[in-house]
Amino acid sequence: MHVKYLIIGAGPTGLGAGHRLRELGETSVLLLEKNAYTGGLAASFKDSAGFTWDLGGHVVFSHYAYFDRLIEDLLGDAYLEHQRIAMVRMLERWVPYPFQNNLRHLPREVQWEIVEAMLPGRRPEKQPANFREWMDVVFGAGIAKYFMVPYNFKVWATPAEMMAYHWIGERVSVVNLEMVLKNLILELDNKSWGPNNVFRFPLFGGTGEIFTRLGDRLGDMVRRNTEVVAVDAQAKVAETSQGERITYEYLLNTGPLDQFVLQSLNTPNGELREAAGRLAHNSVFVAGVGVDGMRDDPTCWMYFPEDNAPFYRVTNFHNYSPNNAAKPGASRALMCEISYSRHKKEDLSQLMESTVQGLVNTALMDEKDRDNILSRWSCELEYGYPVPTLERDPALRVLQPWLESRDIYSRGRFGGWQYEAANMDHSVMQGVEWAERMVLGNQETTYVVK
Structure with a gap:
């Protein structure tokens, strides 16, 4: 032929x-x-x-x-069509995304630690050689510590020192110190950053x-x-x-x-x-947990930089379309993503159980919800993201x-x-x-x- x-x-x-x-x-x-x-x-x-x-x-x-x-x-x-609502889970609270634009939701001592590290003369003044150095130059040591370093390792399963940074563009909201201080003092939220703040879904x-x-x-x-x-x-x-x-x-x-x-x-x-x-490249384990019953939670997706859950992102997939759930309007579809690689090894046989525990740890499920799980679906993607x-x-x-x-x-x-x-x-x-x-x-x- x-x-x-x-x-x-x-x-x-x-x-x-x-x-x-x-x-x-x-x-x-x-x-x-x-x-x-x-x-x-x-x-x-x-x-x-x-x-x-x-x-x-x-x-x-x-x-x-x-x-x-x-x-x-x-x-x-x-x-x-949806207006994006995205959150970051850290320090046992929810912070609107982008995290760096909404620091007022953090404890005051953490707010100051982050702002102090962003002040003139506190951030390195050099051309970064890799993604890890870029974090400190652009965000300061505070944001790097609480979000950028742990979250990006959970996503990429690759040390940031091995990564370039010129790919970032509109992928990451960079810091504007004036806006950070204004939002803190006037107690404002800034949630609309990014090209996907309005999106459609079948x-x-x-x-x-x-x-x-x-x-x-x-x-x-x-x-x-x-x-x-x-x-x-x-x-x-x-x-x-x-x-x-x-x-x-x-x-x-x-x-x-x-x-x-x-x-x-x-x-x-x-x-x-x-x-x-x-x-x-990294690999990604996608874990779908279907839960009977609803919650009043309009969030589209959530980011998880901390180590109390294996996933880096969870999507309230039932909010994208109620028809994604087995019982439209009466059950939740929690879609979780976990990366792995030779730099970040995971026991795939245990990931579903640790995912459910992570959902409980991060307040997306109650202990009693374990008995209401209708579905545990998973898929292993050998090729998740090109690093x-x-x-x-x-x-x-x-x-x-x-x-x-x-x-x-x-x-x-x-x-x-x-x-x-x-x-x-x-x-x-x-x-x-x-x-x-x-x-x-x-x-x-x-x-x-x-």
Whole structure:
């Protein structure tokens, strides 16, 4: 079989590429998806108790008019819109997110410890060499101690000293000392920071409903249960797990870039293998706990920097849509995320029990709620987040030009390996922009190797 455009993976990036190619009149397109479903890391699953779970905390917000139109076309009016309410749990209290903008909710001695460390002359005045040094330079030792250091290790499962910081952009609300003092003295809250302060969510089916519909729309262009196991870059041939050989003119890989180079690509040279080996990622254990009964809690999601719970984030998934719960309006869906890696080992066999204990420790469940648990669902994601280490960009500068010189392109959360361009809208648009580059000669703007 021969196709002009072969796409590995039917997640947000692959589906975005396939959809845009078809819009542009291209018909020789094939998406090969190893799973029985489309959506990749944005898929959703219904458990045996009737709860719907995402693979982590996804919400629909956008930087792109094209993405907005696509979502509206796919969902119609079958979505809900929410004003973000996010909190940080620390020192046995809830602090509105972003934590650094709402210090007034902390004990007074902690407030002063944090503010004192932010005063002129107290923060290091140097160019930081890594993410850990950046925390002290930008936030001061107090915020670093109480939130930035412990929380980021819980998320990334990687020492901050090994990470770069130029990826941050709109991902982290940086400190404004004047605003911090004003909010403290006038007892004001500042909760609206960030691009996702208003977001949408499908009424039924979780985030995965978006990509189920998009995959169905592409029809026979998508072939499920078909894994690419080998790619001959010179001959432009891909081999599937069923033994089929497919020739192509252009190849888009949306799976993990390191696996593609080290496991699928035929005879990559030593420099290429070394670069692929420098790409780092964490893994994520997603634990869904369905609880009978409701609480008066409008919070969307919560962050947990302390060690009294294994998770770094919990989503009140029933607040995104009541249909995510087995008993809409009468049961809660608590979706918890725990990272692990060689730097942060976890006993996966015990994580569900420690998650439930953490929910009790952090006041999201009462002891009596243990008897009201309707569902314990979990999923282990070997690839959770691509970690922006100090070695990432030098590795990408080796990998991507070599691949593109052979008409192979790698995009998406793990295909491109850029966390800062890995939101849902970014991922779809990486595929869309790649398609426009191929057909129209347009320049890509979302994914750029620096």
